[in-house]
Amino acid sequence: MRIRQLVLVAGQRDSVVDDLCSLFEIEVAFYDPGIIHFGLENAVIPVGDTFLEVVSPIQEETTAGRYLERRNGNGGYMVIVQTEDLKSEKARVEAEGIGIVWNADREEEGIHAQAIHLHPRDVGGAILSIDSMTPAKAWLWASSSWEKNVRTEVCNYLNGVHxxxxxxxxxxxxxxxxxxxxxxxxxxxxxxxxxxxxxxxVEDTDGRGEGIEAFEINVNDKEKVLESAQSKGLVRNGEVYIGGVKFLLN
Structure with a gap:
């Protein structure tokens, strides 16, 4: 099991996407029209073979919209982990008495994608999704052709969430x-x-309450990224912030 995708929620999608792509020199692979099911629009951006997603509400009374209000602005929203055996994980989750609020089971272009979203009240901190893909290296949520959009001049992969x-x-x-x-x-x-x-x-030290504080991202040159972030106005107290999330460089 590993972290495969980390999700931010923003009042305005494109400004956050622009900051991410500009600083880390990455590019959007997919805008998923199916996410309108949740009243949202999105952008999915490969970071090596892991992914950042930015979602924004475009309808009233969405879970994401309420989350923005509760945490007073943009921030981290979801953690998506990938497992090889979702059937076993789902049985284990149910045995623990943890609610499942959404199931996905899609087959497209030779990819079988499955996912369960766990009830936030039973987990806390973020919406946790446990997903599986066949083949394992695929990631249908970023389309079947995301690999052509991978850029690793600046960053390589996501490797943590706080x-x-x-x-x-x-x-x-x-x-x-x-x-x-x-x-x-x-x-x-x-x-x-x-x-x-x-x-x-970690402990809540910014007064925003329970939620995602930071994402960890592996970069090729920490000092160069920090210098670039400083020039773009993305540094606060010596740390990089985009979309209400601290990005810890490693």
Whole structure:
């Protein structure tokens, strides 16, 4: 199991997409018309073989719109992990008493994509989706041709997400149940290690309440990216911020 896609929610999609693409020199692979089902528009951007997605509400009374109001602006929204055996994961989640609010099962262009969205009240911090793809390297949510849009001059992959709350240890226990993984305490942080990625649990220090604080992204030259972010007005207190999310460079 690994983090495959991290999602931001924004009042205006394009300005956040522009900042991401400009700083990290990446490009949009897909605008999914099917996401209108949730009252949203989106953009999916490859970061190596992982993905950033930006969603924005275009209808009234959407879950994403309420989330923007609750957290007072743009921010992190979803964490999507990929597993090889969704059937087993779904059975485990149900046995834990965790609600499933949405199921996906699609076959297109030789790709079989499946997903379950876990009930946010049963997990906390973000909407967690557990997905599977056959073949495993595919990612239908970014179309069947996303690989032609991969650019790695500046960044290589996403490898972490930080969830903030008043009680990080309690939040970690909730995610242990949701992911079926044990946790460790490392670098003065509670974290769950996944394949090549991790979920970290931190204290709410910005007053925005429970939610995603940061994404981790592997880059080729941290100093160069930070300098570029500074010139674009994307640095606050020495850290890169885009769309209400801190981007931790590693």
């Amino acid at each position: 969830i903030q709350s008043k009680d990080p240890e309690s939040m970690m226990r909730s995610w242990e149940r949701a992911l079926g993984k044990g946790s460790i305490y490392q670098d003065n942080q509670f974290q769950i290690q996944l394949e090549g990625s991790k979920v970290v649990f």
